[in-house]
Amino acid sequence: xxxxxxxxxxxxxxxxxxxGEFTYDSIPYQGQRVGGALTxxxxxxxxxxxxxxxxxxxxxxxxxxxxxxxRPNPGAIQTxxxxxxxxxxxxxxxxxxxxxxxxxxxGAFTKxxxxxxxxxxxxxxxxNEKSSGLVSISQTNGAFNYGGTPSDQSIVxxxxxxxxxxxxxxxxxxxxxxxxxxxWRGRIGYSGADVSxxxxxxxxxxxxxxxTSQFTRDMTNLTVAYSGSxxxxxxxxxxxxxxxxxxxxxxxxxxxIGSELRGLEQIRxxxxxxxxxxxxPTWDYPFVNxxxxxxxxxxxxxxxxxxxKDTTNLHNLVSYAADWSSWTGIKHDSxxxxxxxxxxxxxPHLDQLWSHGNIDLVAFDNYLPLSDWTTGGGGLDVLxxxxxxxxxxxxxPSTMSGLGLSGPPSIYSxxxxxANIEGGERFNWFYxxxxxxxxGLDPNGxxxxxxxxxxxxLTQSRNQFYANQxxxxxxxxxxxxxxxxxxxxxxxxxxxxxxxxxATGWVPNSKSITFTEYGxxxxxxxxxxxxxxxxxxxVESGTAYWSVWLPQDGGGYAPRQDMPLQLIALQSFxxxxxxxTPSNNETVGGVIMIQPxxxxxxxxxxxxxxxxxxxxxxxxxxxxxxxxxxxxxxGPYLSIPTPDAPPMPSIPVGTFPSLAGxxxxxxxxxxxxxxxASHVSGREVRNPLYAVTLYEFExxxxxxxxxxxxxxxxxxxLQEIMALYLLCQGQANTFLYTDPTDNVQSIPIAAxxxxxxxxxxxxxxxxxxxxxxxxxTEPVSWINMGGTTNVYVNxxxxxxxAYTIYANYITFATPPASGAAVTxxxxxxxxxxxxxxxxxxxxxxxxxxxxQSIKFKSVxx
Numbered sequence: 133x134x135x136x137x138x139x140x141x142x143x144x145x146x147x148x149x150x151x152g153e154f155t156y157d158s159i160p161y162q163g164q165r166v167g168g169a170l171t172x173x174x175x176x177x178x179x180x181x182x183x184x185x186x187x188x189x190x191x192x193x194x195x196x197x198x199x200x201x202x203r204p205n206p207g208a209i210q211t212x213x214x215x216x217x218x219x220x221x222x223x224x225x226x227x228x229x230x231x232x233x234x235x236x237x238x239g240a241f242t243k244x245x246x247x248x249x250x251x252x253x254x255x256x257x258x259x260n261e262k263s264s265g266l267v268s269i270s271q272t273n274g275a276f277n278y279g280g281t282p283s284d285q286s287i288v289x290x291x292x293x294x295x296x297x298x299x300x301x302x303x304x305x306x307x308x309x310x311x312x313x314x315x316w317r318g319r320i321g322y323s324g325a326d327v328s329x330x331x332x333x334x335x336x337x338x339x340x341x342x343x344t345s346q347f348t349r350d351m352t353n354l355t356v357a358y359s360g361s362x363x364x365x366x367x368x369x370x371x372x373x374x375x376x377x378x379x380x381x382x383x384x385x386x387x388x389i390g391s392e393l394r395g396l397e398q399i400r401x402x403x404x405x406x407x408x409x410x411x412x413p414t415w416d417y418p419f420v421n422x423x424x425x426x427x428x429x430x431x432x433x434x435x436x437x438x439x440x441k442d443t444t445n446l447h448n449l450v451s452y453a454a455d456w457s458s459w460t461g462i463k464h465d466s467x468x469x470x471x472x473x474x475x476x477x478x479x480p481h482l483d484q485l486w487s488h489g490n491i492d493l494v495a496f497d498n499y500l501p502l503s504d505w506t507t508g509g510g511g512l513d514v515l516x517x518x519x520x521x522x523x524x525x526x527x528x529p530s531t532m533s534g535l536g537l538s539g540p541p542s543i544y545s546x547x548x549x550x551a552n553i554e555g556g557e558r559f560n561w562f563y564x565x566x567x568x569x570x571x572g573l574d575p576n577g578x579x580x581x582x583x584x585x586x587x588x589x590l591t592q593s594r595n596q597f598y599a600n601q602x603x604x605x606x607x608x609x610x611x612x613x614x615x616x617x618x619x620x621x622x623x624x625x626x627x628x629x630x631x632x633x634x635a636t637g638w639v640p641n642s643k644s645i646t647f648t649e650y651g652x653x654x655x656x657x658x659x660x661x662x663x664x665x666x667x668x669x670x671v672e673s674g675t676a677y678w679s680v681w682l683p684q685d686g687g688g689y690a691p692r693q694d695m696p697l698q699l700i701a702l703q704s705f706x707x708x709x710x711x712x713t714p715s716n717n718e719t720v721g722g723v724i725m726i727q728p729x730x731x732x733x734x735x736x737x738x739x740x741x742x743x744x745x746x747x748x749x750x751x752x753x754x755x756x757x758x759x760x761x762x763x764x765x766x767g768p769y770l771s772i773p774t775p776d777a778p779p780m781p782s783i784p785v786g787t788f789p790s791l792a793g794x795x796x797x798x799x800x801x802x803x804x805x806x807x808x809a810s811h812v813s814g815r816e817v818r819n820p821l822y823a824v825t826l827y828e829f830e831x832x833x834x835x836x837x838x839x840x841x842x843x844x845x846x847x848x849x850l851q852e853i854m855a856l857y858l859l860c861q862g863q864a865n866t867f868l869y870t871d872p873t874d875n876v877q878s879i880p881i882a883a884x885x886x887x888x889x890x891x892x893x894x895x896x897x898x899x900x901x902x903x904x905x906x907x908x909t910e911p912v913s914w915i916n917m918g919g920t921t922n923v924y925v926n927x928x929x930x931x932x933x934a935y936t937i938y939a940n941y942i943t944f945a946t947p948p949a950s951g952a953a954v955t956x957x958x959x960x961x962x963x964x965x966x967x968x969x970x971x972x973x974x975x976x977x978x979x980x981x982x983x984q985s986i987k988f989k990s991v992x993x
Contacts, residue, residue: 140699141706142200143728144211145736145763146649149753150306151217151279153234153241153254155738157286158187158293160244161252163236170242170249176750177743178847179840181244189290192740193297195764211385212294213302213648213732216282218370219310221267223319225334225396230307231365232256233269234280254283255355257373258362265363270310272669275752278308284377285354291381300446302386302648302730304453305374307393314670318455321395326464327416332401335418340366344429347376354380368426375430379437383448386730387434388648389426391453392497393419397481398462406477406621411634413619417481423452427490441492446729449492453648454482456663459496460606461619477621477629478604480636487637493727497649497734499663500607502552502701504592505543506678508576512592513548513556517541521551522560526597532560533594544697549659549704554716559607561594563587568661568674571681571689581681581689589677600631610718613725614640641720644727651734652701654766655759656680656692659701666691666759675759691759695766695785702733734761741765742855743848765859784914784963785859788869789852793835793845793982800871801828803989825910827962827990829869833983841979850973850981862969866991868914868961875916880924880955882909888925888948895954896941912940912960913990919959926952939963964988 147156154161154174160181162170172180174187193212200209222228234254239261242249253260270277282290294301307317320338322331342364348357356376358369371389378384401416408415430450434440439448461480486494504513512533521536535551542548557563566589574582575590588595602608603617617638618631652658653665653675661676675681681689708716710728718725737744741764745754757765765786803826837843838850846852860867883895898909915921915937923930923937925948936943940960948954967987975981 140200140703141711142209142702142733143706143710144209144213144300144302144730144732145196146213146215146304146732146734148215148735148737148762149279149739149751150215150308151281152738153236153280153283154286155279156189156214156216156282156290158190158289160185160187162242162249164240165236166238168239170240176747177740181249183840183843184847185244185246188740188743189293189738192736192738192764193294193299195740196736197297199763209299211300211302211730211732212736213304213386213730214287214290214294215304215306215735216287216374217278217306217308218281219267219269219278220307220317220320221309222311223309223315223321223395225320225322225338225399226324228320228338229267229365230338230367230370231267232259232281232370233267233278233310234261235269235276235278236261236280237266237268238262252285254280255353256281256284257356257369258358263362267365270312277314277669277752278310284356287374287377288354288381291378291384295382300385300729302388302732303374303378303384304388304648305370305390307390314667314672316392316672318392318394320393322399327400327402327404329402331399332416332418335396335399335401335422338367338396339419339422339426340364340368342366342369342372344372344433347372347433349376349380351380356380367422368429371426372429372433375433379433379439383434383439385447386449386451386493387430388495389423389430389450389452391648392455394455394458394462397454397458398464400464406479406619407633408619412483412487412637413634414484415479415481417484420481420485423485424488424490427452427485427488431490443492446727451491451493451495451646451648452485454496456497456499456606458482459494460603460608460612461617477619479619480603480617480638483617483636483638487639487642491643493643493730494645495648495730496645498647499650500553501557501660501662502549502704503543503657503659504552504557505657505660506576506592507574507578507580507582507680510541510543512594514541517548521555525560526599526601527560529594529596532596543657543659544700546700546704546707549701550708550712552659553705553708554607554610556607557594559605561596562605563589563593564595566590568664568677570674581683583675583677583679583681585677598628601629603631609645610725613645614720616640641723641725644724646727646730648730648732649734650705650731651761652698653759653761654693654695654698656694656697658694658697662701665756665761667753667756693759698761698766733763735763737762737764739764742851746851746855746858765855784868785865786856786867787961788856788867788964789846789849790870791833791836791846791849791853793833793849795832795834797832799828799830800873801830802826803828826992828967828987829871829962829964829989830985830987832985836973836981836983837979838975838981839979845980853983853986854971854973857966857971860966863966866963866965867988868916869964869988869990870916870959870961875961876919876959877957880957881912883942883954883956884909884911886953888950888952888954890950891947893944893947894941895944897956897958897960899960912958913962914939914960916959916961921956921958923954923956925949925954927955962990965991 160175163173164170177188177191178184178186218230218232220228241252243252291301309315322334346359356373396419401418403416427450434448441448461478463478516533517537519534521534522531566587569584569586571581572584574580602611616635620629622629652662655675656679657676664674667673675691680692682692684690709726745757748754835845836850837845840847882898884898897912899912901908923935973981
């Protein structure tokens with residue numbers, strides 16, 4: 133049973149963890165490290181053979197497809213991008229090797245054949261677990277910092293499995309840095325003199341000399357042999373290897389030749405000059421040139437195997453995913469030679485790549501900010517909430533901060549977040565480089581610990597753009613797509629920073645843009661800085677500007693979680709580009725500006741919830757789940773009321789699972805709290821403190837399966853209820869409970885108020901208890917969004933677009949007419965909180981557990 137139901141709409145997801153020798157496989161595997169025993173390594177959720185042959189990948193993808201809107205409905209999941217990692221050992225380009233690795237060096241593997249285990253190997257590019265020259269994955273306190281590179285045959289079967297589930301597939305080769313501080317791959321760069329032959333040579337060595345003729349596809353063993361040196365750990369080997377492997381799998385819809393290699397992109401060779409040479413200019417960026425060559429080589433591999441590009445049905449396409457900070461161009465710290473060119477100048481260095489014939493889509497990972505919300509009152513965006521938004525570009529200081537919004541300001545407002553997609557920071561105004569200066573005491577006086585901004589962001593000193601500087605704004609997607617591009621620099625003519633020289637090779641409207649990644653972490657004010665997430669042990673770890681950190685038991689601080697904001701932001705992003713009317717997307721000459729098919733949210737994990745993140749023994753990154761970008765297990769109800777709605781109640785973190793081992797008796801206690809005031813006359817006055825009945829529940833669970841042995845009790849039922857308890861953090865958070873005896877009424881349920889007045893848009897759903905003289909009505913606790921809900925005005929069913937449901941009330945877009953009866957038919961649940969901060973699980977047989985008493989209580993919204 134899925135804990136979470138959601139209305140969230142997504143086109144696609146990026147599939148993690150990128151590592152794990154057989155994590156992506158649809159066949160069960162066991163692994164054995166030196167000195168250890170064979171143990172299951174991709175059937176954690178279902179116990180593994182012989183009790184089950186369902187792998188973690190299969191369970192996870194089934195959860196994905198059952199957790200979100202299903203095709204053919206708009207907003208349905210249609211794409212999965214398989215993220216597959218090799219490793220880099222240094223951010224110094226001259227030292228960096230790119231290599232596959234395994235945590236089972238000199239170990240062994242077996243796979244399930246359907247009746248027995250048979251020996252098999254981890255295989256990547258002519259390497260296996262016993263090959264000499266393998267680079268070891270680093271360890272901390274005896275635990276590996278990463279899992280191994282996925283084995284070739286697991287990738288092939290994963291691609292085939294996803295296609296069998298009628299999903300599009302993106303193949304996404306990835307570099308994880310195993311250099312001690314887990315730096316971002318975008319930091320790989322050259323520390324020597326720029327604009328030099330030495331820089332160009334360093335890039336060439338990093339790319340390597342692998343050529344297409346050195347790769348041989350093995351269709352039987354589902355791997356690709358490489359005839360070059362086994363320790364040729366270079367970039368071209370990785371990319372060409374996977375181009376061939378995708379052919380074995382039957383092709384993919386989009387193949388990426390890399391992503392976010394910002395530091396490599398900006399390295400300049402000896403021929404680089406500001407004006408370029410010819411028309412269009414061809415600046416000397418050796419890594420960009422290397423990507424162009426790789427695109428040509430991948431195209432030749434695909435075409436040679438019969439997988440020609442199909443831009444109509446979107447198959448067999450090739451692209452590169454740039455970082456959001458550099459997709460429109462790069463600013464150089466130094467522009468020598470020649471001298472006199474200021475650092476503020478910008479060169480659209482990737483236009484040579486975007487305009488190339490074998491790059492089929494302009495792709496970048498979109499982590500652009502959707503808010504600038506401070507602690508305290510919210511800052512300038514609150515002050516400018518209702519100020520008119522700019523009507524022309526560039527806006528001046530007096531108009532550039534206007535948002536043109538109505539209603540009370542809120543970071544949870546979809547209208548606000550949407551206003552910042554083509555507006556706000558990096559569109560109408562910008563901050564100069566401002567760092568996130570770690571955690572410290574809030575300068576706005578709240579007394580809380582927050583992620584501290586520096587520079588002009590700290591004081592919200594916003595800076596304006598000037599005419600013809602759109603190329604400087606990374607949010608200027610529409611302008612970028614519709615116009616020619618030029619480099620910007622100050623030529624000393626008095627015109628300032630303006631377009632110079634000849635137009636680049638980009639042809640307006642020539643190919644679509646796609647967002648190969650977008651997303652938000654689950655922490656406070658995540659929309660301020662979506663590219664940051666908390667990851668213990670990584671130098672890149674952090675949270676968004678102004679985000680709050682909470683003190684922890686035993687000392688220290690941890691990021692404050694905010695799953696609702698994460699999901700509201702995702703929904704706002706989707707609606708803005710793909711479902712709002714009129715559409716914000718556009719089509720010119722038959723080419724759509726933003727191609728939705730490959731827009732993928734970061735991330736969904738192949739390790740199914742709740743096994744991940746509960747099993748911290750198996751996965752060190754499980755501790756990052758709560759505040760990270762994962763969607764697994766984070767799909768609460770998403771019908772958010774308008775800003776002028778009643779206060780939004782806390783969103784439940786999950787749903788109480790259906791447990792086959794539930795025993796008798798079940799206690800349900802309607803509860804009031806009554807104040808009694810006695811007078812000297814003996815008269816008593818009694819006042820109930822609860823306006824609405826609260827219910828206490830106590831259940832006994834006689835049997836919980838923990839390893840698949842007792843499947844009739846629900847496979848891993850123990851993990852399900854334990855996961856919910858951990859997510860709730862005992863009494864801290866609420867969950868939804870479906871009382872089997874009290875969850876639906878067959879007759880339409882009245883609303884309060886029961887009739888419209890032509891003004892009111894909010895109606896609380898009321899249920900009826902009893903009949904005749906003993907009849908009572910009270911608000912339902914929480915409408916079951918997973919059930920069927922119908923809303924009626926004067927008995928006439930209303931279109932779902934006419935209202936929004938959240939918690940226990942209905943919000944109409946247009947107020948029902950005066951005197952109109954408002955009713956609904958729906959099922960409902962109780963919003964509950966555990967009554968204890970500990971739970972006693974008893975293991976009384978192998979794989980069989982019980983809980984003598986689980987107590988919880990409904991809470992007011």
